Amino acid sequence: MAVSLFSTVFMAGAALAAPDDGATLGEIQVTVVGKKGPSVIGGGSIGIDEIRQQDRANVGEALNLAAGVSLSKVGGRNEQMIYLRGFDLRQVPIYVDGIPVYVPYDGYVDLARFSTFDLARIDIAKGFSSSLYGANTLGGAINLISRRPAKALEGELGGALLFSNKGGILGQQIYANAGTNRGDWYLQAGASYSNQDNYPLPSSFVAGKAEDGGGRDNSTQHDHKINLKFGYTPNAGDEYVLNYINQHGVKDVPPYTGKIATARYWQWPYWDKESLYFLSKTRFGEHTLKLRAYYDTFKNSLSQYTDGSYSVLATGGSAPSYYDDFTTGLSIQDDIRLSADNQLQLAFNSKTDVHREHVLAQPVQTDRDRTQVLAIEDTHSFGERWSLATGLSYQRASVLAAQNYVAASRTMSDFPTDSTSAVNGQIGLNYALGDAGAVHASVARKSRFATIKDRYSFRMGTAIPNPGLRAEKANHVELGYSGRVLPQWTLGATLFHSEISNLIQSTAISSSVSQQQNVGKVVVDGLETELRGGAGKVELGANYTLMNRSNRSNANRLIDTPRHKLFGYVNWKAGDGWTLNGSVDANSQRYSSSNGLQVVSGFAVANAKAGYRFANGLQVEAGVRNLFDRLYAYSEGFPEAGRSCFVQFNRAL
Known part of the structure; x- marks a missing residue:
């Protein structure tokens, strides 16, 4: 769907049995260990407490809480994406515990299919x-850190129902x-299921030939997921983890309006x-x-139909199509402690x-x-104040x-192959x-290296493949501050500048045919600010x-990124269990x-909820999404809910 309203509301309050948020094997951060402990250079995190508080049940909407992140939707494919300082998901890959x-x-992935329920x-x-x-x-990296149990026995159960205005x-x-942590071994298990029959369009939506209003046409989606992790920790320095994740999704694509x-x-009968x-790690x-x-x-699997009745499948090149992909990978890393500071x-x-x-x-x-990469990274602390991190890598695709x-001949031919490298x-x-x-x-x-689609896709007969595409390049400069400005208030501010060259862009060959070429040059300048604090029982934050x-x-035009983006919240602990x-x-x-x-107008969407936590730990919440029934979109012609x-409820087990 164009906006996953279902996923935004189906998050309960903060978990009563919070997962261990300390160092895990899945982390990949530039970390300097100095006299005052470890510090991370050039990175930030969104914790599960904030994700739960703001009811962000999928990864795309959780990432939208952060400064510098713009949520976007590929409406024609019903795919949820993000741009990180103007870089899309091909240029900012997604990892789970360091695994791409x-x-x-x-190079893309539909973030609406990735739930946050099992994340730390x-x-x-x-x-x-x-x-x-x-x-x-090219533009950064996003790493989803899964849960790791800290107690001998911990767990939670949660669920929700979503209603229209008419009930x-x-x-x-x-x-x-x-989860259970027994000292020398641990076990973590998670499961989730979500179902959406449709989502309601705003009352101000004007019906057209592809959509009559009310419940959004062809907006059904179902997702379920299991996550099983077993860890063996024979001593403080060694850890061995085996993790299995299985996701199954079904999604329809609401038509362009x-x-x-x-x-x-x-319609996608399955997205798995x-x-x-x-x-x-072994020391x-x-x-x-x-x-x-x-x-x-x-x-x-993708099924294309001839009209909005979804009863007659298209034929020829638009007949049902199927992907069956796999990836294998290996990373070997040696961390060498050269001194107490290096x-x-x-x-x-x-x-x-x-x-x-x-x-x-x-x-x-x-x-x-x-794709193969040789990398070296060195971190050093100088005294109690200065920290320096350097990195170098050679990459070959x-x-x-x-x-x-x-x-025409119903035969298979081979494209020319090529290799490229980057430092x-x-x-x-x-x-x-x-x-x-x-x-x-x-x-x-x-x-960033060109993807298979960049190099070889005919794009439904409108493009000429280009096997010789080179790597995109980007130079980044950043200056920032973060710290406490008052006893209960923190401030962060970052200036950033990026220059991208060899950007792969579609170039017209004729009036009806194009080709992907390394012709793009883009400059990105920006400012990110964040303020958090509180007074008494009221907590406030904005970026x-x-x-x-x-x-x-x-x-x-460069698409899918607004010039201005703001997120703000207020959380009031009203007393006697109320929030x-x-x-x-x-x-x-x-x-x-x-x-x-195709232009999308600016918008502001408000949400509100109230919750009560009982003495036994059960938390129950009720709320409203898109409080003022605003008609808005991330992609022209694909209105949001x-x-x-x-x-919703959440209960520690």
Whole structure:
């Protein structure tokens, strides 16, 4: 759906049995260990308490809480995306415990399919990110850190119901987490299920030929997920973890309702991901050897229909199509403690992506890529105030196989293959202002390799493949401050500047045919500010992003990012178990098409809820999303959900 209203409301209050939020094997951060303990350079996190408080049940909406992040929607595919300081998900990959989980074919992933119920936090690196992540972190990296139990027995159970203004049930959801930590081993398990029949359109929506208003047409979605983790910790320095995640999704695509583009009638009968990975660390004197090995699969099916009745399937190249992809990978890392103030990290990453697709009654075409990275990172603290981090990596991407189905002869041919490489480097400096805060500065050079789709897609007959695409490049500069300005108030402010070259952009070859080429030059300048604090029983917080993206290569508009973005909230602990919460998300206008014809107006959407926690720990909440029934959109022609109500609960086991 265009806005996952169902997912935004189906989060209960803060977990009563909070997971261990300390260091885990899944972390990949630039961390300096000095005389006052560890400090992270160039990174930030969104904790599970904040995610729960703001009712963000999927990863995209949770990330939208952060400054510098713009939520976006690919309406024609019903995919939830984000832009991080103007960089999309191909350029800011998603990881789960340090394991890459983006789709091999195009580098994207639908964030609405990733729930937050089993997470401890989300780590975000902007521009300056650890060299140990591997390839394609052009604009940063996002790492979903899963739960790790801290107690002998802990767990929670939660669920919710979503209602329309008229009281009809729109959907339901249930989730559970349980864990045990026995000292030398631990076990964590999580499961969730959500169902949405549709979502309500605002009352001010004007009906058109593809949508009559009321409940949004073709907006059903279902998701369920299990997450199982077993860890063995024989001593304080060693840890071995085996994790299995299985996600199954079904989603429909609400049709386009505008007047510029053509409506498509699509449904995904399944959208499934499955991950199995092994993480370990073993200490040998001053060395800590870390391993990451993983096998990740992605399968989906797309059904295209001839009209809004969804009864007649399209044929030919638009007949039902299928993806059956998998990724294998291995990372070997050695952390060397050279002194009490210095740590050197060496790593080798190898990742092989296999994409297999076919249209009904046609043969399977296969593409295979391999990406390898050698990385070195050094962190050093100087006294009690100065910290320095440097990183360098050599990255190489090789096309091992690329096939093309020739419809005229019903045969398979081979595209030419190619290899490309890139060298990345960065340096970050941090200065502690006593106990009140810190100032940081960083410079980074990053890259991204072209995806299979970038190089080989005909884009439904409108494009010419370009196997020789080179890596995109970006130079980042950042200066920031964070710290306490009053006893109960903290302030953060960051200035950032990015210059992107070799950007892969669509270039017209004729009036009807284009090609992806390394012609783009973009400059991004911005400011991020964040203020948090409280007075008595009232907690307040807000962040604001000002960002200007300038296309220096042609007159095309840069899409899906507003110039201004604001998020704010107030949380009042009213006493006797009662809590009241209100929040607002505001965005200025944005473009949905590079020619500037499709424009989305600015908006501000308010939410409110009230909750009560009983003496036995049960928390019950009720609230309203889109309180004023605002008609708004992230993508032109794909209106978001109107006002709806919810009730939800959470109980520690």
